[in-house]
Amino acid sequence: MTRRPRSHHPMRPAWLCRSCAAPWPCAPAQLHLATEFYGHSIALAFYLAANMQDAVDDLYSLGVRPDLRALHVRFLGWLSLTRRQHRADLG
Template sequence: MTVHGPVMPIWSCGGCGLPWPCTTRKRELRAEYADAPVSLALYLGSYLVQATEDMQWTPAGVLHRRFLGWTRDAAQSNPAVPQPVQPARAEP
């Protein structure tokens, strides 16, 4: 169990005091959901909804980047579906 959970309604990290999810929690979540990037996005999306209600003064784009924007990097570095390899073209 992590100590880097959210402190609501201010959404700071209970472990380090940084905005949640902090760097440590992001690293933990990437490892925990390494094979399930969609599940990670759904999990964080539920927190995004709660944070939007708690921090109504914060622009939606800021909250989106904070809660979901960083997950794209994790999904791209570990794609759920391997990309097909293109065959080499023969030289004419």
């Protein structure tokens, strides 16, 4: 019997990856999301922004004051890289 690879989903309320324990979205999660939302970058941005808001709320509920800039980079900062690659495909 072969084992299926574990999905890289967030573990709330800490927002760490359930599979690799890296801050979510970890690199494998980013790759999966970029593939799943290919051609729909605005939808991906909305999805990640909603998750970022959930993370902020969860961290405040834990009594942690989150670093909003770091969360923005973590959840949304990598999106510009996916858009640049897509533009290169068009050229």
